[in-house]
Amino acid sequence: xxxxxxxxxxxxxxxxxxxxxxxxDGKQVKAFGPTGYRAYSPAERxxxxxxxxxxxxxxxxDARPGILADAERAVTRAHAExxxxxxxxxxxxxxxxDIVGFxxxxxxxxxxxxxxxxxxxxxxxxxxxxxxxxxxxRAADVEAGGQGAPFVPVYHRALVQSLQREGPIVxxxxxxxxxxxxxxxxxxxxxxxxxxxxxLLDDFMYRTMNQAFDAEGKFAALGKVDEAxxxxxxxxxxxxxxxxxxxxxxxxxxxxxxDVAPADGAAxxxxxxxxxxxxxxxxxxxxxxxxxxxxGGARNxxxxxxxxxxxxxxxxxAAETLGWASDAIEAQxxxxxxxxxxxxxxxxxxxxxxxxxxMTGGVMARP
Ligand SMILES: Nc1ncnc2c1ncn2[C@@H]1O[C@H](COP(=O)(O)OP(=O)(O)OP(=O)(O)O)[C@@H](O)[C@H]1O
Ligand SMILES: CC(=O)N[C@H]1[C@@H]2OC[C@@H](O2)[C@@H](O)[C@@H]1O[C@H](C)C(=O)O
Numbered sequence: 001x002x003x004x005x006x007x008x009x010x011x012x013x014x015x016x017x018x019x020x021x022x023x024x025d026g027k028q029v030k031a032f033g034p035t036g037y038r039a040y041s042p043a044e045r046x047x048x049x050x051x052x053x054x055x056x057x058x059x060x061x062d063a064r065p066g067i068l069a070d071a072e073r074a075v076t077r078a079h080a081e082x083x084x085x086x087x088x089x090x091x092x093x094x095x096x097x098d099i100v101g102f103x104x105x106x107x108x109x110x111x112x113x114x115x116x117x118x119x120x121x122x123x124x125x126x127x128x129x130x131x132x133x134x135x136x137x138r139a140a141d142v143e144a145g146g147q148g149a150p151f152v153p154v155y156h157r158a159l160v161q162s163l164q165r166e167g168p169i170v171x172x173x174x175x176x177x178x179x180x181x182x183x184x185x186x187x188x189x190x191x192x193x194x195x196x197x198x199x200l201l202d203d204f205m206y207r208t209m210n211q212a213f214d215a216e217g218k219f220a221a222l223g224k225v226d227e228a229x230x231x232x233x234x235x236x237x238x239x240x241x242x243x244x245x246x247x248x249x250x251x252x253x254x255x256x257x258x259d260v261a262p263a264d265g266a267a268x269x270x271x272x273x274x275x276x277x278x279x280x281x282x283x284x285x286x287x288x289x290x291x292x293x294x295x296g297g298a299r300n301x302x303x304x305x306x307x308x309x310x311x312x313x314x315x316x317x318a319a320e321t322l323g324w325a326s327d328a329i330e331a332q333x334x335x336x337x338x339x340x341x342x343x344x345x346x347x348x349x350x351x352x353x354x355x356x357x358x359m360t361g362g363v364m365a366r367p
Contacts (some may be wrong), residue, residue: 001025002023002024002025002030003023003024003025003026003098003099003339003342004021004022004023004033004096004097004098004099005021005022005023005024005097005098005099005100005101005335005336005338005339006019006020006021006083006086006097006099006100006101006131006335007019007020007021007022007100007101007103007330007331007332007333007334007335007336007337007338008079008082008083008100008101008102008103008331008334009103009330009331009333009334010075010078010079010103010104010105010120011175011176011330012106012175012176012177012197012199012249013175013176013198013199013202013296014040014045014048014049014052014105014176015039015040015045015212016037016038016039016040016078017037017038017040017078017079017082018035018036018037018327018328018330018331019035019036019037019038019082019083019086019331020032020033020034020035020036020325020328020331020332020335021033021034021035021086021090021097021335022332022335022336024158024335024336024339025339025343026336026339026340026342026343026345027158027345028158028161029158029159029332029336032325032332033090034086034089034090035325035327035328035331036082036085036086036089037082037327038078038079038081038082038085040078044074044078047067047070047071047074048071048074048075048105048107050067050071051067051068051071051105051107051119052107052108052249052250054066054067054068054107055068055107055108055117056108058107058108058115058117059113059115060115061115061116061117061139064119068107068119071105071107071119072119072120072121073121075104075105075119075120076120076121076124076125076128079102079120079125080125080128080129083100083125083129083131084129094129094130094131094367097131098132099131099132099133099134099335099338099339099342100125100126100129100131100132100133100134100335100338101133101134101135101137101334101335101336101337101338101339101341101362102120102122102125102133102134102135102334102338103118103120103135103137103330103334104118104119104120104122104135104136105118105119105120106118106249107119108248109148109149109246109247109248109249110248111142111146111147111148111149111246114142114143114145115142116138116139116142116148116149118135118136118137118138120135122134122135122136122363122365123365125365126365126366126367127367129367130367131367132364132365132366132367133364133365134337134338134341134342134362134363134364134365135362135363135365136361136362136363137151137334137337137341137347137361137362138151138361139361139363140359140360140361140362141347141348141353141355141359141361144355144356144359145354145355145356146244146348146353146354146355146356146359147192147244147245147246147353147354147355148246148353149179149193149246149247149353150173150179150181150191150192150193150246150352150353151333151337151347151348151352151353152173152179152181152329152330152333153181153189153191153349153352154189154333154336154337154340154346154347154348154352155329155332155333155336155337156171156181156183156191156333157181157183157189158336159171159324159329160183160292163292163322165289165290165292165315166289166290166315167183167184167185167289167290168182168183168184168284168285168286168287168288168289168290169182169183169184169288169289169290169291169292170182170183170280170284170288170290170291170292171183171292171294171319172194172277172291172292172293172294172295172307173197173294173295173329173330174197174198174273174277174293174294174295174296174297174298174300174303175197175198175295175296175297175330176197176198176199176202176249177193177195177196177197177199177247177249177251178193178194178195178196178197178273178276178277178295178297179191179192179193179194179246180192180194180277180280181352182284182285182288184285184286188349188350188351189349189351189352190243190284190285190351190352191243191244191351191352191353192243192244192245192246192280192352193245193246193247194276194277194279194280195238195239195247195252195272195273195276195277195279196252196269196272196273196276197273197295197296197297198213198273198295198296198297198300199249199250199252200252200253200255200269200272200273201213201214201220201266201269201270201273203253204257204262204265204266204269205219205266208262208265209262213296214266214270214300214302216299216300216301216302217270217300217301217302217303217304217305218301218302219262219263219266220263220266220267220269220270220300220302220303221267221301221302222263222267223261223262223263223264223265223266223267223268224263224264224267225264225267225268225270225271225306226257226260226264226268227271229257229268229272230268230271230272230275233252233255233272234275234276234279236252238251239276239279242283243280243283243351244350244351244352244353244354245354246353257269267302270300270302270303270306271306273297273303273306274303274306274307274309274310275306275310277307277310278307278310278311281311287312287314288311288314289314289315290314290315290317291307291311291314291315291316291317292317292318292319292322292324293307293316293317293318293319294318294319294324294326294329295326295329295330296327298318298319298320298326299318299326304316304318337362338362340360341360341361341362341364342362342364344360345360346358346359346360347359347360347361347362348361
């Protein structure tokens, strides 16, 4: 049975809520619908940053001490507003949507402690928007001993099904953190986080240039890459570990560049992201022939160039050039995952999150 699924994603970049509609049976995507976006206000972004700091002390997934309760209310409200605006813009009613997939906002990710925390109240959202909501997608996986991330790989596989490209194919998502999905014919999916995405670079741009990010990678293009710094950073044990593996947004925040010219720092951090992504090649069964890049990092032309320089003769294409809605892929993915969860299909696999067996998940809230 085909479902009309609305996916909602608030990623590690803390920029806002992505909204995307798809028609799916949880296996294939029949049609892509409209997309939407609701930016966080500066005050909301600030609240989320504080929530991330406070969440470091959490030891239970459902505890909301201090500012985390405020942050959760703000996240739920922002998502409700995003859905209401989306429905109005597209002249739709709540009854037109079968299910909402609500990721929430990750504030802490510690898979080694079987802990991953996404704030956002699924029940309150269902009541506010009058649509059934599936949420807490990562909970069952971490509880069973999985990494709890990445979850987008099943959706990447569905997207790649209709694509004519030489395999193995890797889909890379460069968000706050980067993750890859390796697809090689009918073999099992392999996936993992690879290291930093844009988060280190964004934080650096904010500190040194008072800018939220390096638009199109123009600033990094002016700088000189410190390859020795990158080689040292890549010695961290995370990079040599085979998949599955996953990261918290701030896992590399302690890496310091020292006293560098801002453009050189931006160039080095951009190259670090590209180098960490290409580091995965030697940990995969076969060398990928085609790389498809999605997430905000696909708009960073310097990052794309640096990735091209590090993947040998393989092709590197931005997802947008294939007609995929790059910014909406994660939101689409959570709509797709909600449809899968509703049907009891697996969301994660031993080779994507390290969960002992293919695992379904998601918690349902009805209005
Ligand atoms: N025009 C652009 N030029 C360069 N970089 C850009 C551009 N637009 C977005 N980005 C980068 O992409 C980031 C946002 O990426 P994205 O929306 O994929 O992240 P996310 O979904 O929040 O993260 P994650 O996938 O880790 O959850 C921005 O913070 C910025 O660094
Ligand atoms: C715990 C968490 O929220 N992880 C995010 C983060 O952002 C990118 C990368 O790290 C990925 O593992 C994941 O997001 C995508 C949506 C995923 O689960 O596939």
